[in-house]
Amino acid sequence: MIENLVEITCDQLLGEISKAKLEGYRFVTASCADNGDDTIDIIYHFDKDYGMRNYKVNVKKGEEVPSISKIIFSALLVENEMKELFGLNITGIVVDYGGHMLLSEEELGSPFLRQQITIEQRGGKKE
């Protein structure tokens, strides 16, 4: 259902993205979705004259993903967000907030993943 969906691997990512940029595509954003089977889909959305092109990368949890923010500066916020909310291992973001762009230290790590969440009360108090 998604127009122009291109499936690429993690190694091809930087090359394809620079090619898209040279072709005049505008980076819209990247989306992330947990497949529930130890892999995560990252979809990079591009737009040119209202037509979209989407690159889908399937990565394993914990696998290293190169940052595209060196090629497209405006990807830095979305990459930080994915890193925090999904625990993706994105390396080399231009401005790396170190997992504290949206979340504070007290919060759960990577809350958007499908995972068993056990909530421990702070200070050992129970209601």
Next chain:
Amino acid sequence: MLKMVENVFKNLVSKPATRMYPFEKREPFKDSRGQIEGCEIDKCIFCGICQRKCPANAIVVNKAEKSWEINQFKCVICNACVEVCPKKCIVASASHKTASAVKESLKIVQAEKPVEVEDASKVTA
């Protein structure tokens, strides 16, 4: 610039656009979503559709106790419950709820027993 001067003079002589609020209140519009006032409990069949459709989880329907409860501080006044109610027994009002001193005032509307004839305590906002 002259247009603005014209505007300034007009504002000097015209009535203010605001109201003297506590003394002069605006009538709410007819179909405005002000608040969910309660439930006509006699008509309610305790199906629980409103509870399931409520996006804010503000409604609790208890079939055993025959109670219908709304937390008006959770309610986002989307009127989804009013639309889905099969008996159309949820009362929506156009006037807004005024501030209240106690936040914990959950509204519990109990149904009377089928035999006894008792006035169901009407809840007012």
Next chain:
Amino acid sequence: MSSTVIPFGPQHPVLPEPLHIKLVMEDENIVDAIPAIGYVHRGLEKLTETKEFTQNVFVVERVCGICSVMHAMAYCQGIEELMNIEISDRAKFLRVIWAELHRMHSHLLWLGLLADAFGFESLFMQVWRDREKVMDIMEETAGARVVISANTIGGTRRDLSKEQMVKINVTIDEIKKDLQQVEAVFLNNYTVKHRLVGRGILSKADAIELCAVGPMARAAGIPMDLRTTGYSAYGQLDFEPVTHPDGDNYARTYVRLYEVYQSIDLIKQAIAKIPEGEHVVPVKGNPPKGEVISRVEQPRGEVLYYLRANGTKNLERLRLRTPTFANIPSLIKMLPGSQLSDVPLLILTIDPCISCTER
């Protein structure tokens, strides 16, 4: 020269929402700016996974009050595409009318805030007085002032009667007349121009490079407006994106001011062309399955919804990218080189909506 770091925000009179920017200064000049967000992250994307897809309409509306209609519209369009629902023409026009009313009130709000930011209190009140008329229309027709919940999957929740449409027509005429009176102050006033012209320049090349959207891009001379793709009923209406070549604060004011006129024109066209018919079609069939991307133009720019559904009542993933998220890199680019006194105006001209950005 040694540099000083000045924190700007998260509480600042010009900001309605918490945005924190660390400004690295040399004297009065900014050399670097580091934004920090995360004060209002609510996890709404995660929340949508626990709600039914029909309930999510109300959740996505609350992502942002000022553009609630467009959020719901984008979400409903996505779900309708997944479920193959063809909505009636009347519903499409109704959506356009409410969406344009929303754009009007958002831009009027922004114009008022701008006037307030450069210290023109009375202008601010003039603009917001007109905005109040739009809010009243909304309350009368849809039932609420800001989060109007007009959209639902399959159409709209309410219909507009003939009298209501006549009233909308009359009111927007009044607003147009009032706005023409204050327009000269925004665009020609000597002092106001001093605060706006030549400040915070975002060149066309930068706007492309930094992927700016909405009025930011249009003020830099890029005629990018998703409404021209003709989603909903926009394909049957006649309009051109408002652009300005300069890319400074003045250009952004110009674009937003003229978009209010454009919205007035679009509402008039929509009311003239609206066909008779049902305003909502019943939603039947299985819950949605598959992936879809839905985009609409908000007052602040393009919003993207990526929906992934697996055939159950709950969505597997809902991802939304709001326009401010895309415009923050441009802000970081514009800040270095400007003066500290221009920072409030500069931040305001991207029309930041932080709770949108963090969701």
